[in-house]
Amino acid sequence: MNNAFIIGQYVPGESIVHRLDPRTKMIIIFMFVIVVFFANSIWSYGLLTVFSLLCALTTRIHFSYILKGLTPVWFLIVFTLLLHLIVTKEGEVLFRIFSYPIYSGAVAQGAAISLRFFLLIMVTSLLTLTTTPIEITDAIESLLQPLKKIRFPVHELALMMSISLRFIPTLMQETEKISKAQASRGVDFRTGTAKERIQAVVPLLVPLFISAFKRAEELAMAMEARGYQGGEGRTKLRELKTDRLDIIVYALFAFVVILLFVIRD
Amino acid sequence: MEISFKQVSYTYQPNTPFEHRAINDLSMDISSGSFTAIIGHTGSGKSTLIQHLNGLLRPSSGKVNIGSYQLHAEAKLKGIKELRSKVGIVFQYPEHQLFEETVFKDIAFGPSNFGVDREEVGGRVDQALQAVQLPEELLDRSPFELSGGQMRRVAIAGVLAVQPELLVLDEPTAGLDPKGQKEMMNMFHQLHKQKGLTTILVTHSMEDALAYADHVIILNKGEKYLEGKPEDVFTRQQDLQKVQLDVPEVIQFITNVKDRFQVDLSYHGQTIKELAEELAAIVKGENRYE
Ligand SMILES: Nc1ncnc2c1ncn2[C@@H]1O[C@H](COP(=O)(O)OP(=O)(O)OP(=O)(O)O)[C@@H](O)[C@H]1O
Numbered sequence: 001m002n003n004a005f006i007i008g009q010y011v012p013g014e015s016i017v018h019r020l021d022p023r024t025k026m027i028i029i030f031m032f033v034i035v036v037f038f039a040n041s042i043w044s045y046g047l048l049t050v051f052s053l054l055c056a057l058t059t060r061i062h063f064s065y066i067l068k069g070l071t072p073v074w075f076l077i078v079f080t081l082l083l084h085l086i087v088t089k090e091g092e093v094l095f096r097i098f099s100y101p102i103y104s105g106a107v108a109q110g111a112a113i114s115l116r117f118f119l120l121i122m123v124t125s126l127l128t129l130t131t132t133p134i135e136i137t138d139a140i141e142s143l144l145q146p147l148k149k150i151r152f153p154v155h156e157l158a159l160m161m162s163i164s165l166r167f168i169p170t171l172m173q174e175t176e177k178i179s180k181a182q183a184s185r186g187v188d189f190r191t192g193t194a195k196e197r198i199q200a201v202v203p204l205l206v207p208l209f210i211s212a213f214k215r216a217e218e219l220a221m222a223m224e225a226r227g228y229q230g231g232e233g234r235t236k237l238r239e240l241k242t243d244r245l246d247i248i249v250y251a252l253f254a255f256v257v258i259l260l261f262v263i264r265d
Numbered sequence: 266m267e268i269s270f271k272q273v274s275y276t277y278q279p280n281t282p283f284e285h286r287a288i289n290d291l292s293m294d295i296s297s298g299s300f301t302a303i304i305g306h307t308g309s310g311k312s313t314l315i316q317h318l319n320g321l322l323r324p325s326s327g328k329v330n331i332g333s334y335q336l337h338a339e340a341k342l343k344g345i346k347e348l349r350s351k352v353g354i355v356f357q358y359p360e361h362q363l364f365e366e367t368v369f370k371d372i373a374f375g376p377s378n379f380g381v382d383r384e385e386v387g388g389r390v391d392q393a394l395q396a397v398q399l400p401e402e403l404l405d406r407s408p409f410e411l412s413g414g415q416m417r418r419v420a421i422a423g424v425l426a427v428q429p430e431l432l433v434l435d436e437p438t439a440g441l442d443p444k445g446q447k448e449m450m451n452m453f454h455q456l457h458k459q460k461g462l463t464t465i466l467v468t469h470s471m472e473d474a475l476a477y478a479d480h481v482i483i484l485n486k487g488e489k490y491l492e493g494k495p496e497d498v499f500t501r502q503q504d505l506q507k508v509q510l511d512v513p514e515v516i517q518f519i520t521n522v523k524d525r526f527q528v529d530l531s532y533h534g535q536t537i538k539e540l541a542e543e544l545a546a547i548v549k550g551e552n553r554y555e
């Protein structure tokens with residue numbers, strides 16, 4: 001039960017990746033997501049793989065832990081690979097499984113797509129692993145600033161995000177607490193017919209909703225009591241700063257991208 | 266119910282950077298019919314410990330015996346529902362678990378889940394309501410219209426209606442007014458004696474532990490720190506201070522009197538009133554000799 005909650009959860013640390021400006025991390029990941037689709041040869045895939053692994057290494061988070069966070073998507077990756085092996089019929093027949101032909105093109109494409117998938121998800125998970133939710137929201141608010149010109153409620157959006165993110169762990173804890181209390185009163189969440197299991201959720205959901213509403217009300221009151229009145233004229237406690245480290249990282253990434261375009265077919 | 270913990274450890278989120286060992290190599294025995302108080306600083310693992318008592322948590326290593334049931338790391342317990350019908354746990358802030366439309370339905374929820382007959386459930390609800398000293402008029406009200414203290418009582422009635430043999434209380438009086446706290450503790454004590462329950466009370470109040478318990482276990486950082494009769498444990502002021510725990514007022518008073526006036530009143534379970542009388546007798550006695 002507890003394992004579900006750690007996927008992509010922030011792991012405190014002091015590594016270079018942790019210290020980067022969250023905007024830098026987000027921009028680079030955004031570019032990376034695009035760049036991955038330009039890879040088309042063994043060498044270009046190799047380059048991206050090495051780059052991603054180096055990023056993962058510099059976070060100083062155990063690699064096995066990063067991989068564990070990807071458990072839910074492993075299925076998808078393997079599924080993609082299998083689908084390609086079965087459906088694609090390009091190149092020559094490499095070997096046969098129970099007289100079903102497997103083509104070389106299928107292996108190459110399947111491997112490429114799965115690898116792409118893996119790289120995308122791993123690199124994105126590095127963002128949430130090394131950046132606190134608050135930093136991510138700050139970065140989004142700052143990056144979306146231009147949209148303010150067209151009256152897009154950037155600040156409100158960021159506030160909504162940070163409040164939701166802040167309360168996810170609280171809700172999780174609450175869920176665990178209440179489900180334990182109800183389990184002690186004889187509720188069985190794991191066995192029984194579909195109907196029984198749906199009924200078992202009611203004693204869990206009602207208290208959760210009640211406490212969530214109560215929390216929302218208390219939070220709103222606390223914010224008003226402290227003079228909150230929207231983003232206008234509000235100063236920031238945490239200033240985002242792009243410094244030398246960020247520039248070096250941008251330069252390195254630019255180098256990788258240029259190299260990629262040079263070595264791709 | 267007889268309870269024994271043998272070298273029990275429990276780790277939250279094992280094999281992750283958030284790994285946290287909340288219980289460490291803890292062994293203890295609680296005899297049937299006893300009233301045990303578990304005390305410890307915040308985060309010392311009290312709530313984690315009591316969740317082992319009805320199989321909400323399984324030890325990461327070691328063994329827990331509750332009556333004829335055994336929990337260990339290797340396998341899930343088969344008769345877990347049966348165990349839960351015999352162990353009632355009142356969690357911290359139990360009013361958060363209310364959800365039914367009426368007080369009656371909420372109190373009846375536990376017994377119905379454990380397969381008690383319809384007719385019998387009604388009787389049990391009435392009994393439980395009486396035990397927590399709430400008027401019958403409340404039965405048809407929504408639990409969410411009640412005051413905080415009343416909600417707490419309804420939630421406790423919901424646990425009592427299951428008629429457990431082992432009653433576990435996790436800070437049941439936290440957040441109540443002083444009078445309500447006293448009433449509630451007296452009620453638990455009454456129940457304990459009447460029904461011959463085995464009771465485990467998690468508390469921050471040394472006074473309650475001294476007044477009601479016949480066995481005290483002190484936890485510190487997931488380990489058993491001290492254990493024994495309340496009057497033995499609570500006279501070890503220095504050991505208690507090491508883990509940021511206070512001594513009950515009565516005992517503190519006796520120590521102070523001894524330091525100031527070299528009069529040894531020695532603690533043997535007196536209430537404050539009895540203590541005052543003893544002190545008065547001594548003072549009068551001294552006067553007479555002068
Ligand atoms: N679900 C959980 N996941 C991870 N760690 C937990 C979890 N529940 C408790 N802990 C940790 O285990 C330790 C013991 O917690 P526990 O709730 O047993 O303490 P407690 O003695 O009941 O404290 P309190 O007096 O505040 O209720 C704490 O350090 C806590 O942070």
Ligand SMILES: [Mg+2]
Nearest residue numbers: 311312357435
């Ligand atoms: Mg607790």
